[in-house]
Amino acid sequence: MLNLIGVILAFIIILVLIRKKVSFGLTLLLGSIIIGVFSLEVISPIDIPKTMIEASFYSFKTHQIITSTIELALLMTLIYVLARCMQETGAIESLITSLRSFFSKGGTLALIPAVYGLMPNPGGSLFSAPLVDSEGTKYHLDKDQKNFLNVWFRHIWFPIYPISQAMIIICSVNFSNIPMGTLILANSIGFVAFVIIGLIYLKRFLKSYSRTKDPAPKNIQGLIYLLPPIVPLLFYPLKYIGLTETRCFLLGVSVSIILLYFLTKNNWTTYGGILKKSLTGKLAFAVFGIIIFQEMFKASGVHTLISELMNSVAFPTLVIIIFIPFLLGALTGSDFGALAPLSYSLVAPFFSFTSIGLLGLTSLIFISSFLGYLISPIHLCNVLSSEYLKTDTTRMYKYFIPAVVATLCVQIIFVIFVFHV
Numbered sequence: 001m002l003n004l005i006g007v008i009l010a011f012i013i014i015l016v017l018i019r020k021k022v023s024f025g026l027t028l029l030l031g032s033i034i035i036g037v038f039s040l041e042v043i044s045p046i047d048i049p050k051t052m053i054e055a056s057f058y059s060f061k062t063h064q065i066i067t068s069t070i071e072l073a074l075l076m077t078l079i080y081v082l083a084r085c086m087q088e089t090g091a092i093e094s095l096i097t098s099l100r101s102f103f104s105k106g107g108t109l110a111l112i113p114a115v116y117g118l119m120p121n122p123g124g125s126l127f128s129a130p131l132v133d134s135e136g137t138k139y140h141l142d143k144d145q146k147n148f149l150n151v152w153f154r155h156i157w158f159p160i161y162p163i164s165q166a167m168i169i170i171c172s173v174n175f176s177n178i179p180m181g182t183l184i185l186a187n188s189i190g191f192v193a194f195v196i197i198g199l200i201y202l203k204r205f206l207k208s209y210s211r212t213k214d215p216a217p218k219n220i221q222g223l224i225y226l227l228p229p230i231v232p233l234l235f236y237p238l239k240y241i242g243l244t245e246t247r248c249f250l251l252g253v254s255v256s257i258i259l260l261y262f263l264t265k266n267n268w269t270t271y272g273g274i275l276k277k278s279l280t281g282k283l284a285f286a287v288f289g290i291i292i293f294q295e296m297f298k299a300s301g302v303h304t305l306i307s308e309l310m311n312s313v314a315f316p317t318l319v320i321i322i323f324i325p326f327l328l329g330a331l332t333g334s335d336f337g338a339l340a341p342l343s344y345s346l347v348a349p350f351f352s353f354t355s356i357g358l359l360g361l362t363s364l365i366f367i368s369s370f371l372g373y374l375i376s377p378i379h380l381c382n383v384l385s386s387e388y389l390k391t392d393t394t395r396m397y398k399y400f401i402p403a404v405v406a407t408l409c410v411q412i413i414f415v416i417f418v419f420h421v
Contacts, residue, residue, distance in 0.1 A: 001305070002038050002039070003300040003305065004305055006300065007035055007302050010031035010034040013030065014030075024289060025282070028292065028293045029288075032293045032296040035300050035302075036296055039299065051299045055288075055295035056070075056292065068172070069174075071246045071250060072291070073287040076168075076286070080278065080280065081275060081278040082256055082260070085271075086229075086260065088274045088278070089266060091263070092116060094221070095222045096131065097219060098220060099115060100112075106139050109149050109153075109202060110202055112135065112153075113128040114153045114157070116128040117158075125151055125384060128150055128154060129388040139205075139206055143391045145205045147396055148400070149198075149201070151385055151396070152201070153198055154385075155370075155374055159190050159366070162180055162184065162249070166369075168245070169290065170183070170366060175344050176344070176358060183362060183363060183366065186415070187411075189410060190367045190407060190408075190411035193407045197403045224263055225260075227259060228256040232252030235252035236248050236249070302349075318356070321351075321365065325366075326368040326408075328346075329343070329370065356419050359419060368408060371404045374400075375393075375397070375400045375404055379393075
């Protein structure tokens, strides 16, 4: 029972430290150690460092170096580098300028944050906020309406975007180990609902505006910058010739970074400076923390204890599987943090008590944690967008709550009908 107490304590400390902006990787490492110490009745002291090492780079069973975690950490870092390079070189602004010339009647209010959403980096809504503010004023929107549209459409691709951090991690061998393409298909109904609900709100906000067609000439030059976010997806089929999904995207993102250099026509000194400024070890450290936490959770045997408790207590397991990820997403304000080590680890022991397949359950965990994270008051996008627009996140809840409930209900109904076994 001490191991269960250790897990509860670790979760509390993790949530507190995340809210205090302590390094996510360091927070998870501390949580892992706490779980290990409280599990000494079922494991030996040497198992704590051994588990950490095995989760990171070496298997004591096979006596071989394991590169999966290292590759995952490198991929997260490169995705962030590509995102920063797109912003620093002006590629994103050029792309939006071109796309804007093809849209009228307020469509740019959804388009601008959606384009920035192609580059999944923390706090990205701050980059689209000034443009949404300007466009929103043109259509007589108030600051809360602008804020909602900016945050909502900034995250529109999240349920189906293959190079998002959360998607890559939850599909990895350390977690669900299901093909990414199948999870994207399972999430597609939630994605469609998310888009339609956002467009309903947009139409409602624009209801009082007298629309006129924008006479601006079409500008296609900036459309070339759609290539860097798309190119990594073209490397996905390489998995069918033996590459792992992570290696496919490592190759694709690396090519995109090089491609962007030629597209922007920067000199190498300038571009090299941007690359150097974009490099960070924070995401890599976070990935190691995630995997170590997951493996320490398994080593503690808590999942077995939870299963035994479930056998003796009648519990609405599907509600728990949906509610816990949503709650953790809202409490942590973190996407892949709440999704992978916290939510998935905690609810995985409940899977056997439902009549829904692994793919359906993984989809529910993904969508529910995403929606919780989306509306979290400490979600960086909410904080920065609200700060720029001189409002606060709570003012968006009158739009957020019905929109999130509707999206989640659609996904739940779909999963129950399609993935029931």
